[in-house]
Amino acid sequence: MNNKNKSQTPFELTILGSSSALPTSDRYPTAQVLNILGRFFLIDCGEGTQIQLRRQKIGFGKIKHIFISHLHGDHYFGLIGLISTFNLLGLKTDIHIYSPSELKDLIQPQLNFIKGEMKVNLIFHPLNFKKLQKIYSDKRVEVFSFPVKHSIPTSGFLFKEIQKQPNIKKEAIQKYNIPIAKIKDIKAGADLTTESGKIIQNKTLTTPPPKPRSYAFCTDTAYHEPIIDIIKGVDLLYHESTFPEEMKDFAKKTLHSTATDAAKIAKLAGVKKLIIGHFSARYNDASLFEKEARTIFENTDAAEDGRTYKVKSSS
Amino acid sequence: MNNKNKSQTPFELTILGSSSALPTSDRYPTAQVLNILGRFFLIDCGEGTQIQLRRQKIGFGKIKHIFISHLHGDHYFGLIGLISTFNLLGLKTDIHIYSPSELKDLIQPQLNFIKGEMKVNLIFHPLNFKKLQKIYSDKRVEVFSFPVKHSIPTSGFLFKEIQKQPNIKKEAIQKYNIPIAKIKDIKAGADLTTESGKIIQNKTLTTPPPKPRSYAFCTDTAYHEPIIDIIKGVDLLYHESTFPEEMKDFAKKTLHSTATDAAKIAKLAGVKKLIIGHFSARYNDASLFEKEARTIFENTDAAEDGRTYKVKSSS
Numbered sequence: 283m284n285n286k287n288k289s290q291t292p293f294e295l296t297i298l299g300s301s302s303a304l305p306t307s308d309r310y311p312t313a314q315v316l317n318i319l320g321r322f323f324l325i326d327c328g329e330g331t332q333i334q335l336r337r338q339k340i341g342f343g344k345i346k347h348i349f350i351s352h353l354h355g356d357h358y359f360g361l362i363g364l365i366s367t368f369n370l371l372g373l374k375t376d377i378h379i380y381s382p383s384e385l386k387d388l389i390q391p392q393l394n395f396i397k398g399e400m401k402v403n404l405i406f407h408p409l410n411f412k413k414l415q416k417i418y419s420d421k422r423v424e425v426f427s428f429p430v431k432h433s434i435p436t437s438g439f440l441f442k443e444i445q446k447q448p449n450i451k452k453e454a455i456q457k458y459n460i461p462i463a464k465i466k467d468i469k470a471g472a473d474l475t476t477e478s479g480k481i482i483q484n485k486t487l488t489t490p491p492p493k494p495r496s497y498a499f500c501t502d503t504a505y506h507e508p509i510i511d512i513i514k515g516v517d518l519l520y521h522e523s524t525f526p527e528e529m530k531d532f533a534k535k536t537l538h539s540t541a542t543d544a545a546k547i548a549k550l551a552g553v554k555k556l557i558i559g560h561f562s563a564r565y566n567d568a569s570l571f572e573k574e575a576r577t578i579f580e581n582t583d584a585a586e587d588g589r590t591y592k593v594k595s596s597s
Numbered sequence: 598m599n600n601k602n603k604s605q606t607p608f609e610l611t612i613l614g615s616s617s618a619l620p621t622s623d624r625y626p627t628a629q630v631l632n633i634l635g636r637f638f639l640i641d642c643g644e645g646t647q648i649q650l651r652r653q654k655i656g657f658g659k660i661k662h663i664f665i666s667h668l669h670g671d672h673y674f675g676l677i678g679l680i681s682t683f684n685l686l687g688l689k690t691d692i693h694i695y696s697p698s699e700l701k702d703l704i705q706p707q708l709n710f711i712k713g714e715m716k717v718n719l720i721f722h723p724l725n726f727k728k729l730q731k732i733y734s735d736k737r738v739e740v741f742s743f744p745v746k747h748s749i750p751t752s753g754f755l756f757k758e759i760q761k762q763p764n765i766k767k768e769a770i771q772k773y774n775i776p777i778a779k780i781k782d783i784k785a786g787a788d789l790t791t792e793s794g795k796i797i798q799n800k801t802l803t804t805p806p807p808k809p810r811s812y813a814f815c816t817d818t819a820y821h822e823p824i825i826d827i828i829k830g831v832d833l834l835y836h837e838s839t840f841p842e843e844m845k846d847f848a849k850k851t852l853h854s855t856a857t858d859a860a861k862i863a864k865l866a867g868v869k870k871l872i873i874g875h876f877s878a879r880y881n882d883a884s885l886f887e888k889e890a891r892t893i894f895e896n897t898d899a900a901e902d903g904r905t906y907k908v909k910s911s912s
Contacts, residue, residue: 303681303682303685304682304685304686305647305648305650305651305678305682306648306651307648307651307652310648329644329645329647329648329675329678330644330645330648332620332644333620333621333622333625333644333645335620336620336621336622337622353710355677355678355681355707355711359674359677359678359681360644362670362674363620363644363670363674366618366670366674367618367619367620370618370619371619384710387706388706388707388710389706389707390706391702391703391704391705391706392670392703392704395668395699395703396670
């Protein structure tokens with residue numbers, strides 16, 4: 283695959299913030315942008331998100347969908363500033379916000395205060411915290427929310443490319459003189475019967491489509507095995523790891539995970555790569571968390587603000 | 598004056614943010630901390646203030662008084678995060694907020710949402726936008742608000758040390774055997790009549806007190822001459838300078854100042870030093886503003902986030 287094609291099929295996660303509730307000098311609270319095929323999904327919006335977007339040179343106009351996992355401030359206090367900036371920039375667009383239903387009421391007085399200047403059209407989609415639910419889909423991508431386990435209602439999010447149909451080989455079209463009318467059936471898996479009655483098997487005619495890529499976001503959450511089936515086999519999993527195992531009792535009490543918890547979930551779900559984040563401000567050095575998780579799940583990275591994780595297309 | 602004394606009488610302004618409404622990569626929105634004799638006054642609280650406080654190693658527990666000039670988001674969107682952090686840190690203290698009266702309503706739903714966990718006691722002091730008003734005082738410091746000229750009601754703030762009484766010279770106490778009962782009168786300016794009937798002039802007995810230091814904060818505001826009398830002769834003036842003079846028409850329209858406007862005010866008010874800030878995101882290089890202002894008022898600095906400006910005691 284050449285560079286041009288690569289840039290046409292991005293599946294890239296950029297970490298804007300990876301700290302937990304208390305501010306630190308070198309990490310912002312939770313926010314990240316997932317670029318799937320040019321769709322920019324903003325996941326959580328902690329304080330400073332708009333500054334980080336600017337630093338990462340991600341255009342504000344690209345963001346149309348914002349997912350808020352829960353209503354602890356370190357996951358949404360940057361939202362009003364971002365909306366205000368959308369307005370100041372004169373963006374006349376729909377912005378979809380997938381969040382706990384209370385979010386609208388929490389920021390409504392501030393929205394009213396800038397109402398005279400409001401240009402963006404905010405569309406709130408309340409999350410369901412009882413079960414897995416499809417909350418967004420288009421031709422190429424679908425997004426699901428699912429309950430995780432925290433001190434207040436909290437959603438994980440699963441982003442998936444939709445399985446494409448196989449491609450018909452150019453040389454097969456010529457060789458077997460495939461009529462246009464049969465293209466649809468062949469793409470759907472049918473064999474071809476030629477004019478002479480010969481049966482050409484589907485696999486001879488087609489190349490398999492790229493494997494759909496997937497990303498799961500799970501923060502904040504305690505160790506919670508029910509998510510395993512939902513996130514099974516994802517290419518990339520972001521799972522919170524607020525504490526190291528030495529603080530497992532406190533993690534349990536506050537409904538957070540340790541690095542070990544995150545690694546166990548990654549292993550049980552058979553994901554390809556684990557990114558841990560949401561580190562407690564008590565710890566300056568994230569390598570401690572990374573080291574701990576890697577003893578259980580080798581392909582683990584400690585999140586770094588500003589870093590982009592790419593999932594390549596398998597085609 | 599030795600170093601020990603210096604650290605006992607700080608009068609220091611630390612810039613936390615000096616950009617205007619739109620986010621930039623290298624400047625935060627408006628926020629600053631003024632340390633007068635160990636009192637830490639937070640002036641405006643744009644998004645990211647708590648991160649900047651952490652970076653500047655200013656303890657959250659030191660902040661008891663917060664002044665919000667007006668309700669444009671770049672001057673207060675960091676407040677809810679800061680309050681939330683006060684709570685997470687378990688600070689059980691009064692926090693005084695001097696702001697437009699509407700601020701309380703704007704953040705009330707968010708405060709309610711964390712109410713169960715609220716430990717700090719917020720005390721709101723509504724500002725008066727019609728006239729100069731004393732809004733805070735203790736034995737050593739007083740703070741005034743005064744109207745500036747912007748698109749919504751906006752306050753400037755004036756922080757002043759209270760004039761101390763003269764000190765009585767130690768050698769005079771011994772030489773003239775000054776009775777304790779007369780100390781108060783002498784400090785208030787009285788001469789001393791000795792037992793032998795000789796009159797010793799007050800200036801022989803006392804050393805003059807240090808000159809009270811003062812700081813004025815004026816942002817956001819258009820060029821507005823009525824503030825000149827109020828800020829006359831301050832040691833330090835922070836005046837907004839959103840645009841250079843080449844955009845003076847736009848500055849006027851949006852009720853902001855140019856660097857030239859800020860310098861004119863500084864000159865007419867006879868201040869000692871001018872700091873300009875609130876630079877438009879259109880400009881990457883603040884030296885352009887600084888250069889322009891210095892042609893009118895030489896002792897001008899363009900604000901830099903993280904920089905501290907000290908006013909020395911004159912004693």
